[in-house]
Amino acid sequence: MPFGARFAMFRPMGATISITVNGETRQIAAGASLSDLLAQLGLDTRKVAVERNLEIVPRSSYPATALAAGDQLEIVHFIGGG
Amino acid sequence: MDSVAATPGDDSWSVAGLTFRSRLIVGTGRYKDLEETGAAIAASGAEIVTVAVRRVNLGDPSAPMLQDHVDPKQYTYLPNTAGCFTAQDAVRTLRLAREAGGWNLVKLEVLGPPPFLYPDMRATFEALEALLKDGFQVMVYSSDDPIACKRLEEMGAVAVMPLGAPIGSGLGIQNPVMIRAIIDQAKVPVLVDAGVGTASDAALAMELGCDAVLMNSAIAHARHPVVMARAMKAAVEAGRLAYLAGRMPRQYAADPSSPLHSGIIGKN
Numbered sequence: 001m002p003f004g005a006r007f008a009m010f011r012p013m014g015a016t017i018s019i020t021v022n023g024e025t026r027q028i029a030a031g032a033s034l035s036d037l038l039a040q041l042g043l044d045t046r047k048v049a050v051e052r053n054l055e056i057v058p059r060s061s062y063p064a065t066a067l068a069a070g071d072q073l074e075i076v077h078f079i080g081g082g
Numbered sequence: 083m084d085s086v087a088a089t090p091g092d093d094s095w096s097v098a099g100l101t102f103r104s105r106l107i108v109g110t111g112r113y114k115d116l117e118e119t120g121a122a123i124a125a126s127g128a129e130i131v132t133v134a135v136r137r138v139n140l141g142d143p144s145a146p147m148l149q150d151h152v153d154p155k156q157y158t159y160l161p162n163t164a165g166c167f168t169a170q171d172a173v174r175t176l177r178l179a180r181e182a183g184g185w186n187l188v189k190l191e192v193l194g195p196p197p198f199l200y201p202d203m204r205a206t207f208e209a210l211e212a213l214l215k216d217g218f219q220v221m222v223y224s225s226d227d228p229i230a231c232k233r234l235e236e237m238g239a240v241a242v243m244p245l246g247a248p249i250g251s252g253l254g255i256q257n258p259v260m261i262r263a264i265i266d267q268a269k270v271p272v273l274v275d276a277g278v279g280t281a282s283d284a285a286l287a288m289e290l291g292c293d294a295v296l297m298n299s300a301i302a303h304a305r306h307p308v309v310m311a312r313a314m315k316a317a318v319e320a321g322r323l324a325y326l327a328g329r330m331p332r333q334y335a336a337d338p339s340s341p342l343h344s345g346i347i348g349k350n
Contacts, residue, residue: 022137042143049135049182051174056181074137076178078148080119081134081164082109082249082298
């Protein structure tokens with residue numbers, strides 16, 4: 001488990017922030033990292049890419065990227081296409 | 083091409099430093115399901131597949147993914163910007179694709195409005211400039227315009243891909259004269275992209291001398307996609323061999339295959 005996820009588990013219950021993921025508003029524990037969010041969503045980090053407030057987040061930075069209230073995230077992957 | 087040993091095994095082509103034996107590139111969209119996608123792509127013999135980048139479905143994160151049926155270790159994924167109508171969207175999409183996949187070789191297309199989805203060349207040039215500055219190797223979908231294709235090449239595109247006919251139309255190569263002109267002047271690979279409807283269209287594209295053909299709907303929307311994928315593989319190989327062989331000249335009078343004057347009944 002990444003460091004950020006362990007950290008998030010010890011936060012007091014109910015301290016959440018609101019973020020937007022793929023156009024949907026979600027609540028997540030205050031202090032959660034991007035790694036925490038991806039784990040919570042059940043996504044395989046090797047198969048997705050993430051844009052945070054229009055900036056690409058390199059995969060290696062997921063654990064160190066702390067989410068902030070109002071963040072706009074796009075999580076994408078490859079699908080069939082021409 | 084005079085000294086070519088025309089056997090398929092010897093006849094590879096290269097783009098952006100990568101070498102391929104198959105001259106058929108296939109899209110991975112519009113199939114019935116991912117099983118059919120995987121089977122048709124295997125039957126096509128393609129080594130490069132185009133893929134799109136879209137939002138993950140957060141409601142069903144365990145849904146099967148393309149990578150489970152089309153192995154990125156076996157095929158070169160060529161992320162494209164299908165569905166992008168502005169330079170900004172195209173650049174943003176390919177930056178995400180690079181992060182998702184970890185490679186720089188991409189296909190750029192910026193489309194004009196329906197019903198033709200014809201390439202928007204002004205937006206395409208703008209996006210290409212930004213992508214090149216950002217270190218991408220870009221194969222570019224283009225109008226069938228020799229001037230536009232030359233411009234793309236001069237800017238630094240690693241391949242130019244003029245359309246044979248509008249995307250998904252299946253109309254075949256509508257402008258063979260200009261495709262030929264684009265091929266004759268090009269110093270980078272030329273691929274016919276879009277418009278192929280059936281095997282003879284793919285063969286014609288290859289006979290014109292292009293380096294490879296890119297298609298999706300012609301296979302995916304055939305009644306039997308896996309069978310059509312085999313047909314396209316054969317057609318691309320046949321067209322390529324015919325190009326290398328050099329077709330006989332056309333003439334507007336008969337030239338008999340058997341001697342006319344030395345038969346039993348002939349007059350010597």
